[in-house]
Amino acid sequence: MFDKYLIVDGSLRNVGPDHAPDGFAFEAKLGYYRGLGLSMVEALDVTIDGEPVPRDAVRFDEGNGPLTLDEMETAFDRRWPFGASATITVEHRGGLAPGEHRLELSQRLRISYMPFPSINADAKTLAIS
Amino acid sequence: MVASVKRGVSLYSFQEEMFLGQMTIEDCVAFAASIGATGIEILPEQNMPSFPNIDDRQVAWWKELMVKHGTELTCYDMFLDTKVRKDRWMTDEEQIDSIRRDLILCNRLGVRNMRVLVFVRPDILERCVPYAEELDVHMGVEVHAPWHMEHAWILRTVEVADRLGTKHLGLLPDMGIFMKHYPPVYRDRFIRQGARPEVAQFIVEQHEQKIMAEYTIYEVAVKMKGNPAEVRMAEILRHQPFANPKRIRDYIPYFRHIQAKFYEMTEDDRDPTHAYDEVIPELVAGGWDGYLSSEYEGNRWIQDVQTVDSREQVRRQHRMFERLIAQAEGAR
Numbered sequence: 001m002f003d004k005y006l007i008v009d010g011s012l013r014n015v016g017p018d019h020a021p022d023g024f025a026f027e028a029k030l031g032y033y034r035g036l037g038l039s040m041v042e043a044l045d046v047t048i049d050g051e052p053v054p055r056d057a058v059r060f061d062e063g064n065g066p067l068t069l070d071e072m073e074t075a076f077d078r079r080w081p082f083g084a085s086a087t088i089t090v091e092h093r094g095g096l097a098p099g100e101h102r103l104e105l106s107q108r109l110r111i112s113y114m115p116f117p118s119i120n121a122d123a124k125t126l127a128i129s
Numbered sequence: 130m131v132a133s134v135k136r137g138v139s140l141y142s143f144q145e146e147m148f149l150g151q152m153t154i155e156d157c158v159a160f161a162a163s164i165g166a167t168g169i170e171i172l173p174e175q176n177m178p179s180f181p182n183i184d185d186r187q188v189a190w191w192k193e194l195m196v197k198h199g200t201e202l203t204c205y206d207m208f209l210d211t212k213v214r215k216d217r218w219m220t221d222e223e224q225i226d227s228i229r230r231d232l233i234l235c236n237r238l239g240v241r242n243m244r245v246l247v248f249v250r251p252d253i254l255e256r257c258v259p260y261a262e263e264l265d266v267h268m269g270v271e272v273h274a275p276w277h278m279e280h281a282w283i284l285r286t287v288e289v290a291d292r293l294g295t296k297h298l299g300l301l302p303d304m305g306i307f308m309k310h311y312p313p314v315y316r317d318r319f320i321r322q323g324a325r326p327e328v329a330q331f332i333v334e335q336h337e338q339k340i341m342a343e344y345t346i347y348e349v350a351v352k353m354k355g356n357p358a359e360v361r362m363a364e365i366l367r368h369q370p371f372a373n374p375k376r377i378r379d380y381i382p383y384f385r386h387i388q389a390k391f392y393e394m395t396e397d398d399r400d401p402t403h404a405y406d407e408v409i410p411e412l413v414a415g416g417w418d419g420y421l422s423s424e425y426e427g428n429r430w431i432q433d434v435q436t437v438d439s440r441e442q443v444r445r446q447h448r449m450f451e452r453l454i455a456q457a458e459g460a461r
Contacts, residue, residue: 001429002148033144034174039213073215081178083148112211113248 002031006122007105008085014095014128021095023057024048024128027085031107031120035081038062038072040110042117046090047104057091096128132418134409134454136447137161137168137203139388140176142425145437147175158198160440164447168203168420169195170244170388173234181230188237203420204242204269204301204386207231209249221253228257228268236264242386244301247271251285254298258289261297267385269301277306277372278380287383299383303424305390306372309404311336312392314430319362321434328359332366342366374407378415385419387412392427394445398452406453413457421450 008027016022028044030036044060046053059066062080066089080086088105106121138161146152152160154176158169173180177187195201209227211219219227228249235243243261245254245268254268261268270286272278283300290298311333320329328349335345342363349355349363391400409421423446428437 001144004432005148029148033141033148034172034208035178035180036174037210037213039215040210042215076213079180081180082175083150084178110212110215112209112213113246 001033001120002029003120003122005029006031006107006120007103007124007126009124010126011085012096012101012103012126012128015089016095023090023092024096025087025089026103026126028088028105028107029083029085030080030109031122032109032111032118033082035079035084036109036111038067038075038078038080041069041072041080041107042110043106043108044069044088045104045106045108046088047102048090048092048096049102053090053092059089059091060086061089062086098128100125100127132416133458134412134417134450135168135420136166136450137170137420137422138166138443139170139172139204139206139422139424141170141172141206142423142443143439144175145428145432145439155194158194158200160443162198162200164444165451166423166443166447167200168422169200170204170206170386170420170422171202171238171240172206173231174206174208181234183234183237185237191238202238202240203422204244205231205235205238205240205266206244207246209246221256224249224253225256228253229260232257232260232264232266232268235266241265242267242269242301244386244388245270247273247276247282251289254286255289255293258293258295258298262295266297268298269384269386270299271301271303271388272306273303274305274308275368275370277370278302278376279372287380290383299385300380301384301386301388302377302380303388303390304403304405304408306370307374307404307408308369308402309371309407310402311369312402312430314393314427315362315365318430318433319358322358322361323356324358324362325356328353328355329362332359332363336366336369339371342369371404374404374411377408378411381412381415381417387419387421388424389421389446389450390424390426391442391446392425392430394442394449396445398445398448400446400449405449409450409453410457410460413454413461423447 011027014021104123109118143157346363
């Protein structure tokens with residue numbers, strides 16, 4: 001319902017020391033019309049320039065500290081509020097080169113009243129300065 | 130004075146602008162008040178970022194907001210995360226605890242109607258009735274398409290309410306069950322996704338004739354070798370019944386609030402999809418005096434090609450409500 005808005009424009013950047021970045025990060029919103037407990041976010045699949053990122057290289061932080069996707073499964077006291085940006089960080093040796101990159105994000109959510117998982121996906125070309 | 134149908138708005142209607150940070154809660158409430166919609170329906174899990182931890186200061190903020198704009202909170206849309214854990218479903222006791230948590234927050238906010246998701250088991254709700262009675266909140270099971278007022282699952286809630294003789298358990302109709310015509314915004318989106326116009330027209334005509342979905346799906350998927358957009362356009366018919374508007378009157382004792390679902394209003398204030406012109410006369414004739422609460426859900430069908438203007442859509446729906454209510458009252 002909000003697919004085209006999931007990746008926040010202009011939010012892609014490298015992380016780590018300036019001279020030796022060890023990953024990249026971007027801001028993302030939850031593709032749902034309400035907030036959701038983090039334990040129900042089953043997957044945040046990231047692809048960068050066509051290359052899928054391993055699950056264990058992804059960290060999520062809605063503002064209360066970074067979690068791995070496995071740690072999110074039992075984060076029963078934390079939520080991703082409606083319309084709120086969270087930071088998704090990806091371990092990626094050397095970071096991303098300056099210029100444009102194709103970033104894809106797919107969210108798989110466990111919504112109790114739906115018989116199947118809710119899949120929400122966005123893809124944007126963002127620049128690293 | 131004769132009881133009258135009232136006009137309200139669910140904050141669900143402004144999800145596009147709120148998601149994008151273009152409207153605040155107060156903007157939504159002020160807008161509703163500006164078009165004479167005095168009832169405000171809320172989704173705490175959407176509208177309260179710290180949910181479920183809501184302190185007294187936040188409760189006071191909501192109450193003051195209503196006083197400031199001359200509105201009232203009409204309905205609380207609950208959710209039940211039965212799948213909160215990956216390894217197992219919530220136990221019955223956990224489900225009841227979650228529903229009780231919502232009933233308590235309803236009571237603190239002074240909301241007397243709670244929308245219950247349609248998938249919640251009637252036997253779980255039966256065990257929640259004592260809490261609903263104590264807190265004076267009506268639990269209305271959302272009658273959402275493809276369910277309808279006389280679906281066997283819905284009748285199980287009616288049976289429980291009758292057997293207990295309670296006024297605190299019943300239904301909450303979503304007007305999506307009265308989809309008389311295939312929504313033009315659905316059709317146009319599927320065409321943009323690759324549906325051939327002639328196949329789209331075929332599906333629209335099949336629905337117009339009320340041909341059962343499975344026949345249409347087979348025609349499109351197999352005989353016409355439909356592409357993925359065409360098959361999706363046909364398959365969505367499984368979720369779009371057209372319930373008989375004349376029967377809603379029989380269920381008036383069971384509902385106190387209505388979610389007035391819509392996808393699009395035309396420039397001349399008509400809903401090209403839902404049979405409000407048949408439903409509202411039944412509500413008026415039956416003396417129903419609850420809120421018709423706008424639930425605009427068209428954003429997701431048009432946001433790929435145009436800017437969404439939820440305010441204008443809701444404004445047009447309310448002009449339609451005013452017209453249809455006045456006509457029906459004139460005929461009473």
